[in-house]
Amino acid sequence: MGLAKRIIPCLDVDKGRVVKGVNFVGIRDAGNPVEVAKRYNDQGADEITFLDITASHEDRGTTVEMVEEIAGQVFIPLTVGGGIRNCDNIRTMLNAGADKVSINTAAVTNPEFVREAAERFGSQCIVVAIDAKKVSGEGEPDRWEIFTHGGRKPTGLDAVEWAIKMVELGAGELLLTSMDRDGTKNGFDLGVTRAISDAVAVPVIASGGVGELQHLVDGIQQGHADAVLAASIFHFGTYSIPEAKKFMADQGIEMRL
Amino acid sequence: MDKGPARPDVVIIDYGMGNLHSAHKALEKVAAGQKTVGISSDPEVIRQAERVILPGVGAIRDCMAEMHATGLVPIIRESLANKPFLGICVGFQALMQSSEENGGIDCLGHFPGQVKFFGDNLQDQEGQRLKVPHMGWSQVSPVMTDHPVWKDLPAGERFYFVHSYYVEGQKEDQLLASCDYGPVRMHAALAEDNVAAVQFHPEKSAQAGLKLLENFLNWKP
Numbered sequence: 321m322g323l324a325k326r327i328i329p330c331l332d333v334d335k336g337r338v339v340k341g342v343n344f345v346g347i348r349d350a351g352n353p354v355e356v357a358k359r360y361n362d363q364g365a366d367e368i369t370f371l372d373i374t375a376s377h378e379d380r381g382t383t384v385e386m387v388e389e390i391a392g393q394v395f396i397p398l399t400v401g402g403g404i405r406n407c408d409n410i411r412t413m414l415n416a417g418a419d420k421v422s423i424n425t426a427a428v429t430n431p432e433f434v435r436e437a438a439e440r441f442g443s444q445c446i447v448v449a450i451d452a453k454k455v456s457g458e459g460e461p462d463r464w465e466i467f468t469h470g471g472r473k474p475t476g477l478d479a480v481e482w483a484i485k486m487v488e489l490g491a492g493e494l495l496l497t498s499m500d501r502d503g504t505k506n507g508f509d510l511g512v513t514r515a516i517s518d519a520v521a522v523p524v525i526a527s528g529g530v531g532e533l534q535h536l537v538d539g540i541q542q543g544h545a546d547a548v549l550a551a552s553i554f555h556f557g558t559y560s561i562p563e564a565k566k567f568m569a570d571q572g573i574e575m576r577l
Numbered sequence: 578m579d580k581g582p583a584r585p586d587v588v589i590i591d592y593g594m595g596n597l598h599s600a601h602k603a604l605e606k607v608a609a610g611q612k613t614v615g616i617s618s619d620p621e622v623i624r625q626a627e628r629v630i631l632p633g634v635g636a637i638r639d640c641m642a643e644m645h646a647t648g649l650v651p652i653i654r655e656s657l658a659n660k661p662f663l664g665i666c667v668g669f670q671a672l673m674q675s676s677e678e679n680g681g682i683d684c685l686g687h688f689p690g691q692v693k694f695f696g697d698n699l700q701d702q703e704g705q706r707l708k709v710p711h712m713g714w715s716q717v718s719p720v721m722t723d724h725p726v727w728k729d730l731p732a733g734e735r736f737y738f739v740h741s742y743y744v745e746g747q748k749e750d751q752l753l754a755s756c757d758y759g760p761v762r763m764h765a766a767l768a769e770d771n772v773a774a775v776q777f778h779p780e781k782s783a784q785a786g787l788k789l790l791e792n793f794l795n796w797k798p
């Protein structure tokens with residue numbers, strides 16, 4: 321016995337509400353972030369991720385207040401992402417009570433920011449979010465690239481090479497989302513999950529596509545992920561955290577029950 | 578940043594390293610109005626406190642440098658000698674003699690022993706690579722099972738860890754609890770007299786962590 325695999329419910333928050341879209345369109349309301357976070361904490365979630373997907377800068381002040389409120393009630397690790405572009409943004413979120421921040425677009429536009437952030441705040445609180453999409457065709461060797469802007473903008477960067485580079489720069493953890501799968505409920509892209517997880521020494525969180533509990537098991541057992549992230553299966557009551565943990569434990573995965 | 582009342586009963590020592598908000602919130606919750614909790618870098622506030630917490634995140638070099646630069650080492654040593662004291666994570670590692678991190682750093686030397694790197698190629702018994710940092714919920718085995726800080730916490734309880742370096746103490750009779758990560762048996766917690774220290778983050782370890790903090794607040798060494 322040793323380290324448990326983690327289940328991380330994710331709150332995508334837009335203008336102060338938890339939402340969930342299918343491939344980032346068709347957004348559905350899933351409640352107040354503080355109440356939702358508290359519910360997952362009480363159910364035994366291992367961590368919580370809060371992604372601010374609010375488009376406008378003006379509405380971001382709400383996020384800081386919500387993170388403060390969540391941090392006062394939730395005594396498990398809290399990761400905050402969305403709009404983290406400089407060290408001031410990181411300091412603001414850590415002071416509000418976040419334990420880790422997730423850097424996405426800013427890592428692509430300025431990779432040195434990851435190094436600066438890791439040196440200033442420590443790798444343990446720097447998560448780099450990687451949004452990958454499969455670009456290889458039928459019959460070609462598998463290849464995934466990094467996309468930004470919710471999966472719309474290709475960067476030409478190879479996802480596995482990018483992951484290795486991010487870890488070299490100081491990322492303490494990677495949050496890997498398959499943009500092909502996000503919102504589809506067809507399961508993780510196990511190929512890219514495994515390729516990246518096997519290529520780096522730091523923990524990898526698999527994200528994007530969970531529709532049933534077997535997908536969580538596959539992410540760990542076949543994708544070699546250290547943690548699995550899901551949103552809608554938990555938000556809309558399809559499954560509870562304890563049900564998911566029991567299902568995974570029954571298939572031989574070490575969990576915190 | 579000073580936070581809380583002017584003369585708190587419990588002081589989280591702020592020497593400029595990292596995130597004290599979580600520890601503050603968790604301690605306020607378990608103190609439940611019975612004790613006041615504050616964050617301070619003022620030696621006099623720390624001196625007046627009934628008990629203190631030494632937190633720490635990030636690299637040990639920066640932690641030790643900040644501790645010296647803020648002039649807090651003397652009051653930390655004084656507190657180690659005379660009141661209930663809890664070190665957390667790098668605040669635990671700082672109590673050892675030295676750390677391998679950052680090319681070798683001298684620490685406070687309160688406990689004999691070293692802080693060591695897990696290594697780049699850590700593997701479990703089946704040859705599977707283990708990720709470093711050791712991040713997540715691991716089972717902890719209490720050794721001093723009747724220690725007041727471990728009261729009502731069952732053997733094998735899980736706590737939240739995040740670290741790449743681990744403590745290897747030298748005196749078995751200071752071992753409060755151990756934790757295995759692959760082939761490494763680390764000292765998850767040490768205790769002697771009025772000082773206890775833990776590698777994991779009780780403030781992030783859900784009910785088990787809150788219980789440990791509550792036990793610390795009630796500890797009368």
